[in-house]
Structures are given as structure tokens and as C-alpha cells.
Amino acid sequence: MSTAISTEFKLIADLIAPKSRVLDLGCGDGLLLQHLIKHHQVNGYGMELDAQKTIQAVKNGLNVIQSDLNSYDLSYYFDEDSFDYVIMTQALQVVSRPDKLLEQMLNVGKNCIVTFPNFGYWRNRKQLMFGGKMPETEVLPYHWFDTPNIHMCTFKDFENLCEERHIKVVARTVVNREHQTSLGMRLAPNLLGEVALYQIRKK
Numbered sequence: 562m563s564t565a566i567s568t569e570f571k572l573i574a575d576l577i578a579p580k581s582r583v584l585d586l587g588c589g590d591g592l593l594l595q596h597l598i599k600h601h602q603v604n605g606y607g608m609e610l611d612a613q614k615t616i617q618a619v620k621n622g623l624n625v626i627q628s629d630l631n632s633y634d635l636s637y638y639f640d641e642d643s644f645d646y647v648i649m650t651q652a653l654q655v656v657s658r659p660d661k662l663l664e665q666m667l668n669v670g671k672n673c674i675v676t677f678p679n680f681g682y683w684r685n686r687k688q689l690m691f692g693g694k695m696p697e698t699e700v701l702p703y704h705w706f707d708t709p710n711i712h713m714c715t716f717k718d719f720e721n722l723c724e725e726r727h728i729k730v731v732a733r734t735v736v737n738r739e740h741q742t743s744l745g746m747r748l749a750p751n752l753l754g755e756v757a758l759y760q761i762r763k764k
Contacts, residue, residue, distance in 0.1 A: 566592060566593065566596050567740070568740035568741075569650065569676060569756070569758070570592070570593045570596065570650075572734060573593065573650070573674055573758065574596060576646075576732070576760055577597055578601075579603070580601070580603065581601070581644075581645035581646060582604045582645045583603045583604070583606070583644060583645065583647075584606050584607070584608070584639070584644045584669065585606070585608070585648045585649075586607075586608050586630060586649040586652065587608070587609060587649060587650065588608065588614075588618060588623075589609060590614045590617040590618050591607055591617070591618035591621055591623040591625060593648070593650070594606075594607050594618070595621060595623065598623075605624065606625070606626070606644075607626070608625065608628050608630065609625055609627060610627065610628065610630070612627055626638060631656055634665055635647075635665040635668065636665065636668060639669040640669070641668055641669060642669070642671055644669055644670040644671070645672060646670060646671070647667075647669060647670030647672070647673045647674070648674045649662075649673070649675050651676055651677060653675050653676075653677040653712075654678065654711070654713055654714065655709045655710055655711060657712075663761075664726065667763050672731070672761070673762065674759070674760050676756060676758045677714070677719070678701055678713075678755060678756055679715055679716055679755055679757060680696075680713040680715050681715030681752065683752050684698055685701070698738075698755075700756060715751055716733075716735070716751045716754060716757050717751050719759065723761060727763070728761050728762070728764065729763065729764045730761055731760040731761060732758075732759070733759050733760075735753075735756075736755065736757075737755045738755050738756065
């Protein structure tokens with residue numbers, strides 16, 4: 562399998578300390594894990610719902626458990642603080658209880674890294690205000706009736722949840738769909754940012 566990774570994965574990899582213990586939730590075929598093992602010498606594990614992707618990851622020599630994140634508490638598989646980092650990319654909005662899953666992630670991991678699309682992005686607001694219908698963009702390409710995104714939120718929503726649950730935001734990177742940032746996104750992230758990468762931990 563090719564070791565070329567996306568810009569999003571590169572941003573995540575930059576946050577991972579060498580030789581750390583990493584759990585990747587919704588890891589797919591394990592491309593990010595493979596990169597981290599090869600270039601950061603991490604001890605990596607993954608969890609993935611799709612059977613074919615799990616099989617492919619295992620064929621690539623990765624430790625991956627096939628499991629539905631909505632069905633099992635992470636403590637069913639792992640002890641408290643088993644990992645230095647728990648990663649979940651573009652999946653927070655598709656699980657049934659994002660708040661509960663974040664708590665589980667912070668229980669088994671010392672640090673968590675999550676990425677998700679921003680429903681408060683200005684183009685989404687424009688489509689709702691002037692079009693009167695649910696937004697469809699390159700970042701959110703689905704129709705309202707077939708979307709896997711069941712808990713859309715804005716960056717403000719996420720940060721409010723963190724404050725309520727005593728979760729510390731260690732770092733935040735706000736980018737567009739090409740995962741590039743700008744001064745405008747730094748000044749008005751909730752309006753101009755399309756995707757965010759958060760590193761969080763318990764307070």
C-alpha cells in the first residue's frame with residue numbers, strides 16, 4: 562500500500578510524539594497508522610466498522626479491531642490511559658453520541674485528536690438563509706435524506722461542549738477543504754473555517 566498521506570493526516574502526524582501509543586478510531590484501511598508506525602515508530606492500534614477495510618488493514622500488518630463505535634464502550638477493549646493519543650478523523654458527527662464517545666476517548670487516552678466539518682461555515686449559512694434548504698458542499702456532499710452526518714455542529718458548539726465537560730483544548734487548527742489556513746480563518750474561525758483539527762485532553 563502507498564505511504565502517501567493526505568494533508569489532513571500530515572497535520573495530525575505533526576502532533577504525534579515519536580514512540581507513543583496511538584489508537585485510531587475509524588481507521589479505514591490503516592493508512593494513517595501505517596505512516597505513524599513507519600515515520601514516528603508508534604505502537605499503533607485501530608478500530609474500524611467496515612469489514613473489508615479491517616481485513617485490508619490486517620493484511621498490511623496492522624493491529625485493527627472490527628467494531629462499531631456506537632455499540633461498545635472503549636473501556637470494553639482498553640484500560641484507562643492505555644494510549645498517549647486517540648485519533649478520530651471526520652467521524653465525530655456520524656456517531657450516535659459524540660459527547661459520550663469523547664468521554665470514552667479521554668478515558669483510554671491521555672490526548673485526543675479529532676477533526677470534523679464546520680456547519681457554521683459561511684457557505685452553509687448562505688444556503689440555509691437564502692436557499693432555505695440544508696447545505697450541500699464539497700465538505701458536506703450528501704443530501705439531507707442520505708447523509709451519514711447525524712450530529713452536525715459548529716466550532717463554537719464543540720468548544721462549548723468541551724467547556725461543559727471540563728475538557729481542555731490544547732490546540733486548534735482551522736482549515737479549508739484543501740486543509741490550508743489563512744489569516745481570515747484565524748480571525749473568524751467559526752465563520753470562515755470549513756474543517757477543524759482539535760487536540761484535547763482532560764483538565
